[in-house]
Amino acid sequence: MRDRLPPLFSLQAFEAAARLGNFSRAAGELHLTPGAISRQVRQLEDWCGQTLFERVGNQMRLTVEGRELLARLGGPLAALHEAVYPEPEEAHTTLQIATLGSLARAWLLPRLHGFIAAAPTVRLIVQTDYALVRPPPRVALVALRHGRPEDGGEILFGDRLLAVAAPALARQLGRDATRWPAARMLSHVTGDAPLWLAAAGTTTAPAGPAFNDAAVTLDAAEAGLGVAVTRLSLALPRLRAGTLVQAHELLMPSPRANLLVIREDAATLPVVKRFATWLREEARQTSADLKAWEPA
Incomplete structure (x- = not known):
């Protein structure tokens, strides 16, 4: 044979x-x-x-x-x-980034200018969607996800859970989470708020507006609609700017992490390797920033 x-x-x-x-x-x-x-x-x-x-x-x-x-x-x-299927030259200089809108707005976009400056010939396509779409073979695509480490992918940095609110509302409601009215507690429908609320000692279920996007939930908190339990990595730019404040002293580890997912047959593409290296360095700095926010 x-x-x-x-x-x-x-x-x-x-x-x-x-x-x-x-x-x-x-x-x-x-x-x-x-x-x-x-x-x-x-x-x-x-x-x-x-x-x-x-x-x-x-x-x-x-x-x-x-x-x-x-x-x-x-x-x-x-x-x-x-x-x-010979690949055109453009395929090697175009990088697709699949991620969530909240992660893109709060973390990726404020840092992306550094990669653009270091790799000016690379064209970036940022796709924000909740669906996990599997690309064709050898397409230069990376995914940034927020999920449990056992779901797969490389852990870029862990996260913390905390409650945030607009400064005026935080003063009005006080620091005791057990006294917050249910109607002034916002919900992110896929978040881990129940874990934080249990740790804070409250059994009150949020009855305020609910959102399917973590960034929009923070927009609502910033507008004074209520208290939001969120991830520190998303809230940190607004906390630094003062448009949101920490509404309660509890800051606890999140069961989810921020993950880098790369398909095996794309991992050796030069543009993917270059972006992943840059991404890991940014993640190391983020880990230090999150740690610095924790109380001594």
């Missing part, structure tokens, strides 16, 4: 399943069903006369032969993809 090659699609299905360690994730990447991935892998096993995956409990693991084949396939498949 050495004078013929196995079907290319079977090789692609095997490489994706082996690289991602999961038939379902491979199916998502190739826009197939897990069953289709399984059939392609079985076809390749029949062609090679080798067992490439073995079932261990509910998981599929590579055999020795499977690991050896994966090591040999990566380079040739990448070269074939580049030969069939």
